[in-house]
Amino acid sequence: MTMSFAGKTAVIGIGATEFSKNSGRSTLRLAVECCDAAIRDAGLTPDQIDGMVTFTVDVNDEIDLARNLGIKELSHFSRIHHSGGAACGTIHQAAMAVHSGACNYALVYRAFNERSETRFGTGVTGAAGGATPVMVEFGWSLPFGMLTPASWVAMFATRYMHQYGATSEDFGRISVADRKHAATNPKAFFFEKPITLEQHQASRWIVKPLHLLDCCQESDGGQALVVTTLERARDLPNKPVVIASAAQGSGEDQHMMTSYYRDDITGIPEMGICARQLWADTGLCPDDIQTAILYDHFTPLALPQLEEFGFCEPGEAKDFIKDGNIELGGRLPINPNGGQLGEAYIHGMNGIAEGVRQVRGSAVNQVPDVENVLVTAGTAVPTSALILSQPG
């Protein structure tokens, strides 16, 4: 099955606020600022925007943005579910919308004060809203103190370690690579603050086997992107960054963060579904990818992503990531911007923007001769992924 939009749409603009721990502004203001910047970067005027896509969990209403930005008429607006798993799904949705003709220029955004106002890391304790299916589902974990994303992810990590002999140091290498890359990215929160594997090992436990430095930071900020057809993109000032393909995936017996009931819980089958679609749509293979932006809210789930995409066999990511293979200059540099561990946690959207810069050739930590960039979205949830490529 090949997506009819594969290779026929492009990202034409990106815009972001600064990334901080306390923006000092409302989330709506952040959303408007990053959208404003993305529209300008695309070389468009607000009245040309006629579609919008964001996350279901984003609190900024499309119509509020439209009024503030001077966007006049919208003919498409839709939202993608499942938290960070939505990231590449928003681009997927925008690409389908512009390719189908539902709109011409789709604005994609995500903005929050995730650090200064509504922190995810502080956990869920209440059953607000009664016995809705979502709260009933939470009822299998909350009474046992499994209240935070770190705790939900750690359960996969222990099993992965047991089954494949991976160690905490193997997880730490993801963090070390991210922080090394962030250290030379002035936009990164951890600019000029690299860490060593020893520091990772010495950092306190959050949920064992996860150290503090296995967990990504929490951030305030906004990121927006503009998508249109490749045909229209060619008339705009920026080099079009082709959406070679984008895909969503939800696996068998899928749960939200707690898919603990499958025969095996060391893989990420929903990411495998994305991988199969991307490779089929593009005809590419792992050797054709020069750099990958892997969703890194927690390091342990970066490893099975490499396995699901076929960069290595199941259980062998721990070997793949040794010897600097995932650092700049290595076989597959990951997250040259520093990722969410190093740059900022903008629910995966800043990673897509980094993918755009890598294809444009304008990244601060530019990987040489980039033809194709793989970008992935949140793990342990229904997810999404995409490949960005040079225009033909």
Added chain:
Amino acid sequence: MSETDDGTDAGEFLESLREGVGITSTVRITPDDVNQPMIRHWCDVMTDHNPVYTDPEVARKSVHGGIVAPPSMLDSWLMVGLGARAPQSSEKGEDVGMLPIMTKLDAAGFTSVVATNSTHEYDRYLRLGDRLRFRQSLSHVSSEKKTALGVGHFFTTGTEFMDQKGESVGRMEFTILKFKPGTGSVPMTAEAGAAFAPKQRPRPAISRDTRFFWDGIDLGELRIQKCNGCEALYHPPMVRCPKCGAYDLGYKVSKGRGKVYSFVEIQHPQFPIFDYPLLAVLVELEEGTRILSNLIGVSADEVKVGMPVELAIQATDPELNLPLFRPARPARRETTLHFEDVKVGDELAPCPVAITPTLIVGGAMASRDFQDVHHDVELAKKRGSPNIFMNIMTSGGLTSRYVTDWAGPEAILRNMKIRLGAPNYPGDTMTFSGLVNSAGLHGSKGVIEVAIRGANRFGDHVSGTLELELPRREEI
């Protein structure tokens, strides 16, 4: 020079306490023959199912040739029970033992008592009809010590046990701390009380589809959803069987046994509604489904993927029952280990013991120990304890059961040396672990020493060593 509360000179007081040191009591006779009802009662409480204590047929064919008493009952035979009937003196002599020093310490305000060490040595197992004699001496009285429980004096007594023929059957050294209530720090009083205060955990949201599960938990059973069409099992529950399409879904009651499939130790952030460190576990039940829960009675470094666990439904507060898990009690070995099969460093599988009021009171009664702190909550509180707590003879009985369940029915316990630390209060779980310390030949006998600890939420309740003689493989 320090002074006691009543103004007497501390040095003189200590001297008066030490007056009895070195004097041996008259030989006294224990109240009852070694008898089956007391043995059975003891074994019931300790859940010690070794048949050499209760099954005449098995016992006859065993190395003992007939029913024997659990060796750890040794000092139970001399306990006088309720009413404090003085043991009959069988010969003339000075009547000392523990009573005079207890009286002096009580009068000086050291009114609380806790046993801290017990050393048993067994010359032979006791048989039905044996009638024990014993002789006691005060061997040591410490100066005033500041302990976690309070300010007090330790004193040690020695007891020799003889049978009806006057032959020695065993010895005991027993150390007691008499202390002033309210002068310690942990964990007798406030902290222990706070640790048991119910914490209001988040309530599970319950729908029409999941009500059966939580109703089951309230009734003490773990229900696994079962499709009435095709028998498929599901957890978490479904509203429709995806395999056969049936909406007719029932449940089966789980046996409550499973293995650790994965686990984590939650440390941060900490919520006041939980106790930390908190172990979350994904259990794979024998029936095949998995369930998320907490693991209790074990510390993170003792947990391994694959470890057997068993269901422990607990009320985490008066309005919430939750299906929790603890390490499964290891199966009792039915064929005794041979000396040659044991190596130094061998580990005993951890074994949890749920500390219930029934166990504490039952253990006190089985050992005829009527100290109020072991059965009367109100009186225990008056003595500065948050609740009743387990007596040392029960700790000893559980310890010897743990080790002989591991070694087998014909392992012969030669001695048991235990030290008590954190009290066992109701609602806690104590988990035993053990390690073979040494193994060697004593003449032709194969003897091993096992080191054990039984840890509860405050730390080690009991730690010590036990020496066992194991059968040897036949010489070829």
